[in-house]
Every structure is written in structure tokens, then in C-alpha cells.
Amino acid sequence: MHVDKHTMVPPEDLNIQFGGGDFLAVGREMFQFFRDKFDLQPQHKVLDVGCGAGRVAIGLTDYLEPPGEYHGFDTYPFGIEWCNERIAPHYPHFHFSISDVHNSTYNPFAQTKASEYVFPFEDDLFDVVVLRSVFTHMFPDDMLNYSSEIARVMRPGGHALITFFLLNEDSQAQQKRSGKGPAFQKFGLFYTENTEDPLDCVGYDEEFTRKMFAGCGLDISEVMYGSWCGRDGENMQDYVLLKKVLPL
Template sequence: MRNFSNISEPPEDLHICFGGGNFRAIGDKMIGICRDRLGLAPDEMVLDIGCGIGRLAFPLLEYLSEDGGYEGFDTFPVGIKWCSENITPEFPNFNFQLVDIFNSTYNPYAKTTAADFVFPFEDNSFDLVMLNSVFTHMMPDDIFNYVKEIDRVLNDNGRIFVTFFLVNEESRELMKTGKSVHDFHKYGIFYTADPKDPMDAVGYDEHFVRNIFDRYRFRIQDILYGTWCGRQAKNHQDILLITR
């Protein structure tokens, strides 16, 4: 029998690599949203894009049954190694893959761009795809390709949990007052907080994001707007809950 108590959390120095904060509380909250608002069931298959050090995997260890499963991939070798060595032996339906995808901030020497990357999974393999703080570090062509790949690997009942920095009338006004944690500069169809390192933090107009998902006939069920721009909210980034 699998024993969740055998697995300790990743060391604190790895938490810091992914923004720190309360490792368990943040993961529990996000999975709770997927369970309560997207209907995630224990026997379903989850894909965690940008899985890091397993922040979202940990609460799923207790929730997903042996009939369900989890796949995660990331460019961070230390995180993938830790998860593969500490989680997969006890939970063989939880797998973690290292991928070499270019990002000017996090993986600047990779040759494969996110715009060209093909997810290493079969069509219709997953019930839920999660992307926490992934599209906040990607250029438009990267996002176009990832949404196309998400559409391919999701089944007919597939759902998406994804976060953005959404620029809309409210967030623009709050940025003007200096309340935002990011002073975004507009570059064509995207915004960046640092022109010298544009992928460090990337924002998008809300209507642009809606159009991307509309293209593949996804429906935005709800948006849980975040505190990043200075508004009062319960989450930092803007969370989009998306269905077929």
C-alpha cells in the first residue's frame, strides 16, 4: 500500500527557487480549486506543465487514486530529480520529466523553443492540464503552441487551470497608481516588466487571452483575478478556469 507519510516536503532551498511561500498551503489551495470548481475526480489523469518541485503534485498524492495519475514536466533539473527520487518510487502513477526548452530567464542555453515543443504524450491523454506561473514567462508564439498542444492531449471532457497577468481596464488603472508589483511595459501584443529580460514577467491583454482559447473552442468558466496589480483578492496571479 502506498504511504504518503513516507514522503517529506522538498528542502526549503528548493522552495525559494519557486517563489517561496507556504509550500503545502499554496498547492492545497490550487488543487482544491480544481476539485471544487473544475470537478477533478480521484480517478482522473493530470498534466502539470512547469511542475517545478512538486507543489501541485503533493496534494494530489493524497487525492488521486491508483486509477488516476499524474505527469509533470519542467526545465529545472534539480526539481525533477528530487521528485523522481522521492515521489515516483512510492507512487508509480506519478511521473516527472526533464525537458530542455528555451527561456531567457530560466533556461537560456536550450535550443528548442516553447513555440516548437511537442508535448511527449499521446492525444486525449488527460482530464486536467495545470499551468501555474508558466504563461507569465512566455512569448506569444510559445503560448499559441502550448494551447494547441493542450487541445491535443486533453480528452473531450478536459479542463484547464492556468494563471496569467491579465491586463484589463481595472489592472491598468491600478498600475497607474503604482499599486502593482509589476510595472509592465507594452511591446506589441504583450507586456513585460523588464525590457532587458522580457520573459521574467509577461502580461497579456485579457481580450487577447480570451481569443487564444476561443480559437480552440475552449470556454473560460471563470476568472479569479489576483492581487498582483494591487486589487484585493485571494490569489496572486489571475487564475483562469477553462472547460471544453
């Protein structure tokens, strides 16, 4: 059955909440990325952490097929409501749920801390996990917990894509020359653009993130540096590609 994808494009005010841009084009780009980098197959299971209004999901709807599945969760209820109204009824193997986790912008009244949240999935389930612009709004303890949960729910040999603002000598030098990107200030273990609302835009030292992932059993297979600091790059944020270490 043909489904008009334009009926699944959220209104602009909702789209802007999750980065804006061409909603359908982003979905197509992410699908192609997963095919090229992770050898995504129709029967694979995909987890989208911080799925928003379904930008990643929309690119997978014509490809994943049972027993393949897509699961997305987000703290922002309006995005999940949109996905459950416009996407899930046409694709029953696509599932969207609210994670009732505290976020000062998207879910300020929730009680559960991100540093304590347990993903509602069994171990070793997913072939691909994606987090777009999630760790750019998290404290270190939150990020460490989520990284541990990602490693737990990924199958051995599975892949993950996580986007960052990575601070290193090159990005800081590029930013100094270009004058572009967030005006980051050191704030404890991370960098923020706004010390009054530090989670609005967060950056991390690349070395710190590498050690964190290694401690969780995740190998960095590639870093694709973004254009946020003024360098040339296909993507705005830095893309970190991870693989779950195979057991000995």
C-alpha cells in the same frame, strides 16, 4: 503505507525558485481547488505543465489512484530530480520528466523552442491541465503553441487552470491607484517589466488571450482576478479556468 509529506518538501532555495511559500499548504489548496471547480475524481488524469519541485503534485498524492495518473514536466532539471527522488518512488502513478525546452532562466542551453515543443502525450488524455506561472514567462508564439497542445491532450469536456497577469482597464486603473505590481511596459504583443530580460515577468491583454483560447477550441468558463495589481483577490495572479469544447 503512510508517507511523511515533510520528507517531500524541497529545501528553501529550491522552493523559492518556484514561488516560495508554504509548500504543503499550496498543494492542499490546489487539490481543493480542483475538487471544487473541476470535480476532480480519483481516477482522473492530471497534467502539470511547469511542475517545478512538485507543489501541485504533493496535494494530489493521497487522492489520485490508478487508473488515475499525474504527469508533470518542467524545463528546470533540479526540480524534476527532486520529484523523482522524493515523490515518485512512493507513488508509481506519479510521473515527472524534463522538457528540454529553451528558457533563458531555467534551461538556457536547450535547443528546442517553446513555440515548437510537442507535449509527449497522446490526444484527449487528460481530465485536468494546470499551468501555474508559466504563461507569465512566455512569448506570444510560445503561448499559442502551448495552448494548442493543451487543447490537443485534454479530453473533450476537460478543464484547465492557467495563471496570468491580465491587462485590462480595471487592472491598469487598480495598479495606477495602488502603485502595486510589476511596472509593465508595452513590448510588441505583450507587456514586460524588464525589456532587457522580457521573459522575467510577462503580462497579456485579456482580450488577446480570450481570442487565442477561442481559436484553440478552449472556452473560458471563469476568470478569477488576482491581487497583483492592488485589487482584492484570493490569489496573487489571475486564474483563467478553461474547458475544452465538446465536439458537435
